[in-house]
Amino acid sequence: MPQTNHRFPSPLQRSLAVIALSAATLGLSPAHADTGKLLLTGGVSTVDGAAGGGLSPWAxxxxxxxxxxxGAAAYLSRAVTRDYGLTAAGVAIGLNDRVELSFGHQDFNTRATGxxxxxxxxxxKQDVLGAKWRVAGEAIVDSDTLMPQIAVGAQHKRLQSSGLDGTLTALGADRSGTDVYVSATKLFLAQGVLVNGTLRATRANQGGLLGHGATLGGADDGYExxxxVSVAWLLRKDLAVGLEYRGMPNKLQRAGAAAGLGNGLRADDWMDLFVAWAPSKHVSLTAAWVNLGRIVPATTASRQQTGFYTSAQFAF
Incomplete structure (x- = not known):
């Protein structure tokens, strides 16, 4: 009997298939033809898959x-910095404008570090399963009051096996972990300003791409x-500019020092300056300048990882 070689789809291929299936299925339903949300008030897709800015989830x-x-939103994003590259794709499904379920897949090219x-x-490569629940407020309805829209969420992240497994084990870092967060989003519709604050409890190193926590050298392995913070200005109904800041725990620094790397595993906070354009309720395009700080500075001469980010979102 001849032998047949079976090729199984990669996680990125599977996530893109989920996007295509969701788009095809939801696009057939007439219930999605007309909705009450205003352009850009639902945010775009984060690199983790949740709705919000490019870096941080909103409420x-x-x-x-x-x-x-x-409704659903599928996205494809790409970030390129001086020494690294990140491709992210996924889908988020919103139920009754109350609950959000999301899936994201990230492919991080280590380039110089590798x-x-x-x-x-x-x-x-990392998979991110997310859930978010709006617990209070409604951004548009409450836009003329001080009441923000508030949501709580969780993201479970699992890093796939790679050539870095032994290093993470030696540092005492786990390959999976769960972040929990609360977000408050305030839309000042008359002024065309949106402000979001998120507080995240996390053990993730570089968003989970370098595992979660660390124990080598007595490093602090607990949640932080x-x-x-995100701020966006609506220049017109289909165009917004803004900035984001995302704090990043620094759990690998002490473990790296114990391994003889000094500050070679130090992490810095992330930030970006972005512009988002939504030609319709079903399409939005985002471009940003990003600064992800130092990522494994032992191998990149402590260079700041600055570069550009682009993202396309398709909503149904």
Missing amino acids: VIGGPGAEGQT TALGLPGLHL LVPE
Whole structure:
């Protein structure tokens, strides 16, 4: 009997298939033809898959669906810095403008760091399952009051096996972990300003791409509370500019010092300046300048990881 080689789809291929299936399925439903959300008030897609800015989740629910409707948003994003590259894709489904379920897949090209570690071509791949629940407020309805829209959420992150497994084990870092956060989003509609604050409890190193926590050298392995802030100005109904800041825990620094790397595993906070354009309720495009600070500075001469980010979101 001849042998047949079976090729199984990669996680990125599976996530893109989920996007295509969701788009095809939801696009057939007439319930999604008209919704009550205004352009850009539902945010875009974060690199983790939740609705919000590019870096940080907001209290908004993904998709264009208003109360009593179901909607979805699929995205594809790409970030390139001086020494690294990140591709992210996924989908978020919004239920009754109250609950959001999301899936994101990240493919991080280590480039210079992988080569320095003797692992040229090393890619770190991570899956992120998310859930968000709007617990109070409604951004548009409450836009003329001081009441923000408030949501709580969780993101479970799992790093796939790679050539870095032994290093993470030696540092005492886990390959999976769960972040929990609360977000408050305030829309000042008359002024065309949106402000979001998120407080995240996390153990994730570089968003989970370098595992979670660390124990080598007595490093602090517990959860930390880190702040995230976003501000957006609606220049017109389909165009917004803004900035984001995302705090990042620094759990690997002490473990790296114990391994003889000094500050070679230090982490810095992330930030960006962005512009988002939504030609319709079903399409939005985002471009940003990003600064992800130092990522494994032992292999990149402590260079700041600045570069550009682009993202396309399709909502149904």
